[in-house]
Amino acid sequence: MKPAAFTYHRASSVRGAVELLTELADDDPKILAGGQSLVAMMNYRMARPGHLVDIGRIPGLSGIRRDGDALRIGALTTHHAVERADLGPDFRVLSEAMRWVGHLPIRTRGTVGGSIAHADATAEWCLLAVLLDAVVVAEGPGGRREIAAGEFFLGPFSTALGADEIVTEVVFGRPAPRAALAEYADRRGDFAIVAAGVDLDTGSVALGGVGTVPVLLRPAGPAAEVADGLTLRDEPGAPAAYRRALVRTLVERARAEAGGRRHG
Ligand SMILES: Cc1cc2nc3c(=O)[nH]c(=O)nc-3n(C[C@H](O)[C@H](O)[C@H](O)COP(=O)(O)OP(=O)(O)OC[C@H]3O[C@@H](n4cnc5c(N)ncnc54)[C@H](O)[C@@H]3O)c2cc1C
Structure with missing residues (x-):
């Protein structure tokens, strides 16, 4: 099936994306990242957003960075990038877990932030975030805020994220060698x-x-x-x-x- 009609927007910055989400709030805008869940839902008409705000080319939202004891993963980092990264013994569980996520074509497009925001209760990223007390960093009209994973997932496909907020980063704060x-x-x-x-x-x-x-x-x-x-x-x-x-x-x-x- 084909999706219902929508208007496509490409955001070039997080702030720009937040502004678009705010401006279009009355017409059900949705963020598009890797599209691996959203596009399927649109094709089945389970989602009918009036506007898609594509964040896929926003610079600086992708990448994995060690920050002291913590590991910071940009929202647009793909599952496959994590799978291929050498995260050392402290965070190897994250790379190893990626083998369970869909097939390779899905892992090369699907993103960490998209998985977390989509909030499927069996998704590996949601499970890992809760297990390891990760923090979800989001940006919205009110600025940046941090949400503990334990408080982020509210129900099936439902999170503490506002409709005008974007996940920018997921932070795993402590090593998990075992x-x-x-x-x-x-x-x-x-x-x-x-x-x-x-x-x-x-x-x-x-x-x-x-x-x-x-x-x-x-x-x-x-x-x-x-x-x-x-x-x-x-x-x-x-x-x-x-x-x-x-x-x-x-x-x-x-x-x-x-x-x-x-x-x-
Ligand atoms: C056949 C198949 C098998 C799969 N198997 C698995 C599996 O075994 N395990 C698993 O975990 N996943 C699986 N997936 C899903 C895959 O991991 C997706 O990549 C992931 O769920 C969503 O990431 P995405 O970047 O594609 O997000 P999108 O599809 O672009 O978006 C998903 C949702 O999140 C929102 N969103 C996306 N990015 C952000 C952001 N930065 N901030 C706020 N909201 C955002 C979108 O608006 C949308 O509502 C599978 C998918 C398919 C098609």
């Missing part, structure tokens, strides 16, 4: 049915596919206890009992992988 992600999807490249992230240094488990937002457990008990403690409903093709069994297996698997890593 973190790992494990997941299961029926076909390679599909969204996970269940994903489990663990960080042994904080005793945290974050789960995708078990709620409307990534679920963080801290401290988390043994894998069986984590699985048994979840309130799950049957879903088409993924009954609650099946997902509970996946949680148990994937938490064990992620912990085994993380446990094999050295500190620092």
